[in-house]
Amino acid sequence: MTEAEFIAALRRMPLHPGARGLIDDSAVLTAAPLVVTTDTLVEGVHFLPHDPPADVAWKLVATNLSDLAAKGALVEGVLLNYPLGDAAWDRAFLAGLDAVLTRFQARLIGGDTVTMRGPRTLTLTAFGRDAAAPSRDGAKAGDGLWVTGTIGDAGLGLAIAMKGDGPTALRDAYRRPVPRLAEGRALGPVVHAMMDVSDGLLIDAMRMAGASGLAVAINLDSVPLSAEARSHGGEDRAARLAAATAGDDYELLFALPPDTPPPVAATQVGQFGPGEGLRLFDAGGPVPLPARLGFEHAPSR
């Protein structure tokens, strides 16, 4: 598609009033304060070359809205930086974009289109308002470490998406994560610290503990696995370690005072204490840390 055709299609989506109809190079946002977050997805790194373009659009928006959920924010809108490609891919992406924006009531604020060769690189920037905005560095010794939903489905789903067969519920957990916006709204005012699980439960928990100047102990047995994950991937120590290091869960991970019940469905998986670092255990006793705690960016050149 040409840039003009692509922008004309964007104009038919839910537009933020500050977008000025996408005729300008800039948008104007009047809500304050705003929470802002940005994520880039790279073909071959964050999504598979044969993933359906509509799912790529979904994931691009959902992963950013997940960061807003972790701040307890309402969705204000998004900016899109898009590489124009072949028309069929662009059209399918636009259909998915329309669907995910509509589903999560996210309005388009603006963006930029470019032409490029090589792996598609897509950036979305999301804005939220009315956020309690807990940081990841506020956990206190004695706080419980909790997580919403289940962990590890997307990791199993990635393998399914690569091989082409397996439960679609798991594959969809990888391709179409659902940001925990309502849960984030309820949790925002009561948590000491919150973030979303994007790189893996263990690495993200260690990051929260590190930012808070604390140690964290996680009971592997309590890591919540879905019925599909138990049935497809098992539930022994190895399966639980795989789930806790796979990433792409987009559940909310939070520190809650010991006397506070969580206002949403959630599972306590560990506890913060004085010191530093991550300690793992299960019913069998201490569990050695795996070499890889989650997804970390390393130079690829």
Added chain:
Amino acid sequence: MTEAEFIAALRRMPLHPGARGLIDDSAVLTAAPLVVTTDTLVEGVHFLPHDPPADVAWKLVATNLSDLAAKGALVEGVLLNYPLGDAAWDRAFLAGLDAVLTRFQARLIGGDTVTMRGPRTLTLTAFGRDAAAPSRDGAKAGDGLWVTGTIGDAGLGLAIAMKGDGPTALRDAYRRPVPRLAEGRALGPVVHAMMDVSDGLLIDAMRMAGASGLAVAINLDSVPLSAEARSHGGEDRAARLAAATAGDDYELLFALPPDTPPPVAATQVGQFGPGEGLRLFDAGGPVPLPARLGFEHAPSR
């Protein structure tokens, strides 16, 4: 560089207070209203593979700040989406980033790093405050079309950067554009419409006229050329057409009522009138429109 090393280097740059020390996935902005703009630069499209990394950092920031200048905004800060590459390139980029942020008093708000193969794709999102925020659709029939600075230097500079020899002043106009922030502040409250010249004087003027529902006539003889450009590229009709269609100027283009003197150094190059489309003329009479009015994005796949 690893992501951790890169982020550690970013932490030593001017940070926005809302960046929370870059420990979180989100930032919090309290100023309102905010002008927001975003641009993506692609290696081989918007910069040359052998352009110095520090110059790429400069251009990435400067092109976005130019959009803020066109809104008459003060710079609030920037988000960076960066592809980690080889350590030498990353380090040189960081040095350039520090220089351009410091030069224009732009503070880092946050961002994202990814690993990728293929052409480097960099995105910056810039925020401005206290903006008069003129749009591009407010020109009135009878308004003059004005431009700051000189036009065409960057186009000649691109050719020089590709060939490796020629006046460095022109090459630097391509590699290190200077956003017209002070001029934008002065112009914001008095113009009817304003935008920056990024894709070419002719195409950008036609876009302003089109958005405003007007025709625009441009006198090629009045297109301001620098002394270096006259000496290097000539000043005949062909040279002026090349300058007016080259793009990457990052000067401010604005519509000013006929009885209003511009508050900054600027040149009137045309006039808006009823109707539609772009008309060119010079001392020799009407000038046929060139086939290519400027830089337009087209699909490359």
